Amino acid sequence: MRSTEMNEQQPAQQSEQKAEQKAEQKAPHTAGAFDIRTFIAGLMGLFGLILIGAGLFGPERTADSVTEGRPINIGVGIALLVFAAAMQGWAMWRPTVVDAPASEE
Template sequence: MASGGSGHSAGAFDIRTVIALLFAIYGVVLVVLGFIQPDAELEKSAGLNINLWSGVAMVLFAAVFIAWARLRPITVPDDVEGDTAGE
């Protein structure tokens, strides 16, 4: 194997992508709930729209994870020399 860094990206199997997807889904749900919740719910939280702000934070967190996975991809080697698993 050459030391030139041959291999391929982990892509969708990168755990950062899975975590980002989960945070994005839950974040979007919270943002939608933040917009449609009744005023009685806002009174419980001292006028702060907790669903909206935590949803926005989760979507931003997901965006950071996606950017991290795109800028620093995990490289999986194509083959390994001296693999003795088949013996």
């Protein structure tokens, strides 16, 4: 009796597993770390940190006619960090949805 019950349960379990796999395949997912905005945010953030470091620990600033003695590296570095935060916030707020590949049936 046990073997017939097990035989009846196996097809039911297999059909449930197939249905779950189809649902997973059809469900759209987000690009996550592969979103271009994430790459841009990471690079701009890194460049911003490098510029802030160069502005703080670099050679002494001289009175230049263009910058008028202002710490331009620090200002641009902060602007890049703000831009990077905005890009990452945008990527998290409106993630890119990737369609599931077409299944062969």
